[in-house]
Amino acid sequence: MKTSLVAVDFHGQACADCAVRGFSVCASLDQFEMREFEQLSRRTHFATCETVFAQEDTSSCFYNLLDGVMRLYKLLPDGRRQIVGFALPGDFVGMTTEERHGFSADAIGPVTVCQFAKGPFGRFAEDKPNLLRRMNELAVQELNQARDHMVLLGRRSAEEKVATFLVGWRDRLVELRGPSNMVPLPMSRQDIADYLGLTIETVSRTFTKLEREGIIAILPGGVSLRDSARAEAMAAA
Amino acid sequence: MKTSLVAVDFHGQACADCAVRGFSVCASLDQFEMREFEQLSRRTHFATCETVFAQEDTSSCFYNLLDGVMRLYKLLPDGRRQIVGFALPGDFVGMTTEERHGFSADAIGPVTVCQFAKGPFGRFAEDKPNLLRRMNELAVQELNQARDHMVLLGRRSAEEKVATFLVGWRDRLVELRGPSNMVPLPMSRQDIADYLGLTIETVSRTFTKLEREGIIAILPGGVSLRDSARAEAMAAA
DNA sequence: TGGTTCGTTTGATTTGAATCAATCGGAACT
DNA sequence: AGTTCCGATTGATTCAAATCAAACGAACCA
Numbered sequence: 078m079k080t081s082l083v084a085v086d087f088h089g090q091a092c093a094d095c096a097v098r099g100f101s102v103c104a105s106l107d108q109f110e111m112r113e114f115e116q117l118s119r120r121t122h123f124a125t126c127e128t129v130f131a132q133e134d135t136s137s138c139f140y141n142l143l144d145g146v147m148r149l150y151k152l153l154p155d156g157r158r159q160i161v162g163f164a165l166p167g168d169f170v171g172m173t174t175e176e177r178h179g180f181s182a183d184a185i186g187p188v189t190v191c192q193f194a195k196g197p198f199g200r201f202a203e204d205k206p207n208l209l210r211r212m213n214e215l216a217v218q219e220l221n222q223a224r225d226h227m228v229l230l231g232r233r234s235a236e237e238k239v240a241t242f243l244v245g246w247r248d249r250l251v252e253l254r255g256p257s258n259m260v261p262l263p264m265s266r267q268d269i270a271d272y273l274g275l276t277i278e279t280v281s282r283t284f285t286k287l288e289r290e291g292i293i294a295i296l297p298g299g300v301s302l303r304d305s306a307r308a309e310a311m312a313a314a
Numbered sequence: 315m316k317t318s319l320v321a322v323d324f325h326g327q328a329c330a331d332c333a334v335r336g337f338s339v340c341a342s343l344d345q346f347e348m349r350e351f352e353q354l355s356r357r358t359h360f361a362t363c364e365t366v367f368a369q370e371d372t373s374s375c376f377y378n379l380l381d382g383v384m385r386l387y388k389l390l391p392d393g394r395r396q397i398v399g400f401a402l403p404g405d406f407v408g409m410t411t412e413e414r415h416g417f418s419a420d421a422i423g424p425v426t427v428c429q430f431a432k433g434p435f436g437r438f439a440e441d442k443p444n445l446l447r448r449m450n451e452l453a454v455q456e457l458n459q460a461r462d463h464m465v466l467l468g469r470r471s472a473e474e475k476v477a478t479f480l481v482g483w484r485d486r487l488v489e490l491r492g493p494s495n496m497v498p499l500p501m502s503r504q505d506i507a508d509y510l511g512l513t514i515e516t517v518s519r520t521f522t523k524l525e526r527e528g529i530i531a532i533l534p535g536g537v538s539l540r541d542s543a544r545a546e547a548m549a550a551a
Numbered sequence: 552t553g554g555t556t557c558g559t560t561t562g563a564t565t566t567g568a569a570t571c572a573a574t575c576g577g578a579a580c581t
Numbered sequence: 582a583g584t585t586c587c588g589a590t591t592g593a594t595t596c597a598a599a600t601c602a603a604a605c606g607a608a609c610c611a
Contacts, residue, residue: 151464206442231396234568282568514558
């Protein structure tokens, strides 16, 4: 195991058989550009709960998530936390023109990222319309998600929030791993609460309520969507 | 007045002396590109409360706001509304790769926009790294604002929400029109409520409370920030 | 001048979620 | 097996904001 990690950490070994090659930013690159791009990238691993970057860090790198799950969050000075998103493999995280990252990112469980120094990445992307358009597409997608999340935070009840989260999370996993109503939840209840603008107690109560109503079954490490039609109705309504 | 409006509506008349030329998307274009770009644009006016585009409309155009204020919002099927942002002159609205706009936009007061058909705009932008980079920059900026707004919606009290809104709105106006503690509020209390995830009554009460505390003065058509330090402290905390 | 309208403010009451406070239960130690 | 730990659940109570309900006041019009 150790030796294989060392191997993939070496520049220029990774892209050809990268799990994320087909649908991440790099999908927009042809094989020659890819070759050059490889030289800029560096695979890195993070352990459970390790911080990849923090809110006030100088934004020196961008990250392409290859494996694992990350939580992205903002903190208020008094410690209140809002999770602005969970990142899954293929997500391009930390893109900004600002001097500092505006949010923190840390690993939920072990994480592998493909890391790019901001400067070289910028110079590489500068005159590559394909890549720039792809980055635009990703930014706009994220913006749409962000707006959906605003509706959720501002206008939905606790029950709707939880149902929407479960359905949305399942859909993302389905896209990544194929259909299943088993919904693994690697994040803690506190994470879910901070994502939904609720407290941990309310999240827990709402899970229990949804289970009593036969909509989900609570399992170790996740839930199973028993009545996904009803969950989807709650998420839509 | 009528005649001058007709004049600026004509293709190719507008860009050179456009109020927004210096800081909008088009700031990234050189004078030759500008010439071509002009041909794609069309100035349009919207009356108070007119809808520029709606959530489920096919997204056939992008809009560069030249004058006036727009509210951008999403509706839930049952009519609950979340305003995801207010657009001011210079804002580039409706950019998406999706088939449909994910939100609605309408005019708060009379509005002038510079409109681009999606197809021609896309073809024009396709191979213009300068423009693509500028669009990226704007998208990332919006994304940062969106994330800030998530924190506000998910984790802040009514009082903090209102203070944050007033300070943020003032800052945007200052950038546009120069320093002043007079904060015109062209949007209704209902709009503010739907922006902050509150009810109209709570917004009204909170305004009154801030006035009692000497932080603002409520004036017809807006407020005056009497103690902007205190307001800023509430917004930051 | 008086009436209507509509957005806003103010007051009384309710309620959904937060807070405070145990308790539970599995994992990791002795 | 017993102990500690820590995240999750459950219960009791509080509270901030929503809801329900008037009243206000400026603009418009008859």
